[in-house]
Amino acid sequence: MFDTALSCKSPSILIAEDESRLATMLAKGLHKNGYETAIARNGEQAIQMAQTGCFGLLLLDLGLPIKNGWTVLAELRQRQDSLPVIILTAFGDETDLRVGLQKGANDYVMKPFHFADLLTRIRANFDE
Numbered sequence: 001m002f003d004t005a006l007s008c009k010s011p012s013i014l015i016a017e018d019e020s021r022l023a024t025m026l027a028k029g030l031h032k033n034g035y036e037t038a039i040a041r042n043g044e045q046a047i048q049m050a051q052t053g054c055f056g057l058l059l060l061d062l063g064l065p066i067k068n069g070w071t072v073l074a075e076l077r078q079r080q081d082s083l084p085v086i087i088l089t090a091f092g093d094e095t096d097l098r099v100g101l102q103k104g105a106n107d108y109v110m111k112p113f114h115f116a117d118l119l120t121r122i123r124a125n126f127d128e
Contacts, residue, residue, distance in 0.1 A: 012035065012036035012037055012038055012054060012055050012056065013030055013035050013036070013037045013038075013055065013056065013057045013058075013059060013122065013126070014037070014038055014039075014040060014046065014049055014050055014055040014057070014058045014059070015027060015030075015037055015038070015039045015040070015059045016039075016040040016043070016045075016046035016058060016059065016060045016061055016064060016069065016072065017039065017040075017041075017059070017061045017064075017088070018041050018042060018061065018063070018064055018065055019061075022111075023039045023041075024039075026059065027039060029115050029119075030119075030122075033119060035122075035126075038054075038055070041064075041065075042064050042065045042066040042067070043064040043065070043066050043067025043068055043069065043071055043072045044066045044067050045066075046058070046060065046064065046067075046072050047067065047072055047075055047076065050072075050076055050081065050083055051076075051079070051081065055083060056083075056084070056126050057083070057084045057085075057086065057122060057125055057126045058076075058083055058084070058085045058086070059086050059088050059122075060072060060073065060085050060086065060087050060088065060089075060105070061087075061088055061089055062087060062089040062091050062096075063089065063090065063091070069087060069089065070103070073085060073087075073100075073103055073104055073105060074103060074104075076104075077103065077104040084106045084125040084126065085104065085105045085106055085107075086105065086106060086107040086108070086109060086118075086121055086122065086125060087100045087105045087107070087108045087109065088109050088111065088113070088118070089108075089109075089110065089111060090110070090111045091110075092110035092111075096108075106125045107121050107124075107125055109121060
């Protein structure tokens with residue numbers, strides 16, 4: 001199954017999402033497709049977990065509490081962290097998309113989304 005606690009058994013996907021139902025749905029769907037996951041419920045936790053080196057990809061919501069997704073992305077990139085990041089957010093105009101990619105995101109997916117489309121983007125960006 002999936003685990004909300006940190007596990008470094010194999011490269012995993014870090015889900016930084018504060019909406020519990022969506023985080024659980026993502027974790028279950030990814031597990032069914034062969035990925036291990038962990039969930040960060042706020043930006044501070046996402047940064048701490050991302051820095052462990054246990055993850056091959058970060059799914060990052062921009063509307064996180066404590067530190068928002070923009071801050072998480074900026075802090076990771078300032079530390080020269082090359083962890084692939086897919087922004088997964090309800091903020092969805094072309095300006096946000098361009099800014100996200102310019103600030104170092106590898107991809108940008110707007111909510112609502114089709115899980116199959118997200119899975120394709122994950123497979124294209126996952127760093128094993």
